Amino acid sequence: MKKLLALLGTCLALACAGATAATPGVTAEQIRVATIQDLSGPIAILGAPIRDGMAMRFDEENDRGGIFGRKLRLVVEDSGYDPKKAVLATRKLLQRDGVFAFLGDLGTPVVMATMPLIIEAGRPHMFPFSPHAATYQPLDPLKFQLFAPYQDYMNAAVRQMVTSNGYKRVGLLYQDDDYGLEVMKGVEAGLAQLGQKLVEKTSYKRGATDFASQIARLRAAGCDLVVLATVVRETVGAVSEARKVGWNVDMLVTASGYSAQTHELGGKAMEGLYGVSVMPHPYAAGANDRLFEWIERYRTRYDADPNVWSVMGYNVADVFIQGLRGAGRDLTVERFVHAMEGLSTTRDFFGGPAYHFSAQDHLGNRHGRLARIEGGKWVLISDYLK
Amino acid sequence: MKALLTAAVLGMVAVALLGADYALSQSAFVATWAIAGLGLSLIVGQAGQISLGHGAFLGIGAYVEGLLAVAGWPPWVSAPAAVALAAAAGWVASLPGRRLGGMAFAMSTLAIALLVEEGLVRWESVTGGAAGLAVPSLRIAGQVISGPLGQSLVSTALLIVAYACCRRWVASRIGRAWRAVREDEAAAAAVGIDCGALRSLAFVLGAGLAGLAGVLYAHWLAYLSPEQFGLQLSFELLMLVFIGGAARLAGALWGAAVIVALPQLISLFTDALPARWGSASGVETLAFGLLIVLIILLRPAGIAGERRQAGREAG
Known part of the structure; x- marks a missing residue:
């Protein structure tokens, strides 16, 4: 009993001994x-x-x-x-x-x-x-x-895509979590600036592997651009499904789908997929010296x-x-x-x-740039979109 | 007395080794998880039912407390409300047990876990959906409980109360009836025990305790999102009960210590390993898995379970 109490005391002393640096x-x-x-x-x-x-x-x-x-x-x-x-x-x-x-x-x-x-x-x-x-x-x-933030760069990316390619009916496939919602807000805001609305939006649960019903729905709505708020596997799944049923619609994925795995896993079906890049993928082929x-x-x-x-x-x-x-x-x-x-x-x-950081703004960057899968790799097709 | 002193010394050693905040923060989560474990232990160990959706009750308790706390309700109103709602959900979850038995009933509890997680995502106007919910600190009698010391004291005090209640239930007529149902349902019914009602009672009490754990969890974590209350949590709690020993209430305490604190201890050890080994992905998970296998091999009836019983089961 005494020994235990003594041990208790020692431990307490040890605990208090930790001095702090400046x-x-x-x-x-x-x-x-x-x-x-x-x-x-x-x-x-x-x-x-x-x-x-x-x-x-x-x-x-x-x-x-x-x-x-x-x-x-x-x-x-x-x-x-x-x-x-x-x-x-x-x-x-x-x-x-x-x-x-x-x-x-x-x-x-x-x-x-x-x-x-x-x-x-x-x-x-x-x-x-x-x-x-x-x-x-x-x-x-x-x-x-x-x-x-997804909201900021997807807003700019969608506006750029619609103004340069003249899309009239934009649809959205999104993951039903905070990521999907952020993207939706950005896409809707971007379209609103051009006087457009999403003609169709449909969601999936994280981990889903079958996108047949979502793609069918987007196709039935007559979309000419489908925005994908998906991650790598779902990007591959959704694009492959569309191509499988013979729907060659243009698709634009967020930076979460901008990954080398997208074209590695998806193969030829991914050709022509648009994506937003916040940081470019490091390809050895065609890289600068550094x-x-x-x-x-x-x-x-x-x-x-x-x-x-x-x-x-x-x-x-x-x-x-x-x-x-x-x-x-x-x-x-x-x-x-x-x-x-x-x-x-x-x-x-x-x-x-x-x-750029300042005393009023602690968010360093708000912009992304457009890329496209060509010849089995992502090719950057625009600079950072303001 | 001796057990208490041993616990005190162990605690002090932990504080000396880990630093006060770190050790106290761990004890807060261990006690919180032990409360949830006690609830599941009533269902699994006493009444002999399998609940694969216990995390859902913790989630309901956490969200109700979180939402009411955001709305400015004092904890002595919001916490009982959270516990009551979780208990009510437990009662609902037990209803299929009137018609289904064994694995089929276990599957229905699995469905509860899926439904609650999905519900938390979909009911966006209330729960904030997938974007999550920030929960203010616990406030008791004008005191804000935000530091590890306060969290640990509150959790431990509630754990002691919960443990005392459970002991009373288990030693009472209800406990004996639960064990009778567990051992032989037909025999229990033959002596006049209402098996369905007793099973429901186990679920109500078990889910209520999980709800209480949820109340604490909501404040200790201060941020809730539906994915935290998915199947993984339910399985973690089930693992907790079996590792600790389902047949004894103390098993919940041991199980909670293993589930919450063991990964932390492992992480301290891997810090000491050479960088190449310690930083390899999955090293900690691997070590955790191996230790769990070791525990189960050495003590099949759980850490708190009797060795004799273990031998019998193994034989």
């Missing part, structure tokens, strides 16, 4: 940065390349000597897309690992459940992979977003071809590093936020957009 996660040698990815759940296929891209950019910076002599350390936690696990992981990262910032967390439920804890702890919440507007609105000094060298390095390092998610992971790490460098030698959260608010990047060798 800026959490920043020492003379190191900056610790957290990311919560899905490495084992339903979107692990995105989480792994995102993490790999981020790790690659961090190591590059470290090989060059780090940021003012401080090496970057990426602390990765796997949420499995479970917000409960993500909340616990956040507590761990905040308290045990004492990280400086959270970078590129993946998945809306995960982001929405963890963001309040991160903000409350006073750590920057940087560039999460979630389309939710709460990641940059209302304006909060600690929240920054990099990815163009991109080609990057692809080679990625292949050597991970023994796999990079995809658009690897590029996005690399990209968030790159912009974050530019912010860190702007904050100067004496790194604090305030200095970092101030540097981020003044940051304007230039176009990179991937062909991605330039990002």
Whole structure:
């Protein structure tokens, strides 16, 4: 009994002993940065390349000597897309690992459940992979977003398509979740600006594999352009179904369907499919010198071809590093936020957009560009649409 | 007394090792999941029914509490309402049991899980649909409970109450009747037990407890979306009960500790592994799966289950 009580006391003393540094996660040698990815759940296929891209950019910076002599350390936690696990992981990262910032967390439920804890702890919440507007609105000094919202770029993409190709009857196939709804709002707003309305809209449940009834319905409505708020597999399923029944309608998919897997899985039937690209896919064939060298390095390092998610992971790490460098030698959260608010990047060798942040606007980019599958690969057919 | 002290020491070690907020946050979720587990344990372990849709009741409790909290209702009104609605859903879910038995009835509970998830998505005007619902912090007597300490205290206090209630039920005439139904329905009916009503009672109480867990979950997570209450959650809760030991109430506590805290412990260990191994995709899931298999092999009747019983079942 006495021994137990003594042990209790010791534990208490130990618990209280943890002293805190001036800026959490920043020492003379190191900056610790957290990311919560899905490495084992339903979107692990995105989480792994995102993490790999981020790790690659961090190591590059470290090989060059780090940021003012401080090496970057990426602390990765796997949420499995479970917000409960993500909340616990956040507590761990905040308290045990004492990280400086959270970078590129993946998945809306995960982001929405963890963001309040991160903000409350006073750590920057940087560039999460979630389309939710709460990641940059209302304006909060600690929240920054990099990815163009579906609503904004689909609005512009649909307007561009309708004005240049003269479509009269636009239809929509959408996934019935927050992603599908965001796209619908954008498409409807874009059409409204041209005095048009959606002539037909039909939905499917995530994971659906049969699109026969949806395609039949869109065809019966006489659509001449079908917008797809689908992800890769559903894109392939919907386009294949249309072609199978001999319907050669033009189709436009969001950036979620803009993936090399779309033409790899779908084959010839995907030819002519339009898509919106926010970050270009890294094709080795026809790549510029720097991109080609990057692809080679990625292949050597991970023994796999990079995809658009690897590029996005690399990209968030790159912009974050530019912010860190702007904050100067004496790194604090305030200095970092101030540097981020003044940051304007230039176009990179991937062909991605330039990002602009200000004290009034923490969303770096609102634009996407049009692409089309030609000869078994995505070909960019427009610049970023304003 | 000894058990309490051991628990206290374990808790302190956890705090010292993990840091207070992290450990307390875990204990809040462990206690919350244990409450839901207790409910399922009544249905599965005592009354001998399989519920494949228990996550749905947790979802109903969470959404009702979330929506009422957003509307500004105090928790002493909203929480009982959430528990009552979840319990009512449990009663509805038990109705097919009057005509169906075994797997056919289990399938009907599976349907409940699907219906509730779909309903939460479709009933957009109320639930916010797939875009989700932000829930304000719990407020008790003017105090905002948003930190891990408060969350842990509230969850643990409610767990103690729930555990005490369950023990009373299980030791009473109802508990004996449940076990009679579980062991031999025909014999139970022959001695005058209304099997259908007892099964419904197990579902009402079990779903009510899940609803209570949902109330806490809604506040601890502060963001609800329908996909959180899908089949995966129902299976997670079922796994919790079987790993802990369905025949004993303490099994729910053990099961919750394993389901919630074990992945966290594994993640601490993988942090210590060389980067190449620790960062490989799926390492943590693999380790978790292996440990679960190990637990089931060593203790087939669950962690809290008796070894003797385990031996008998294995033989």
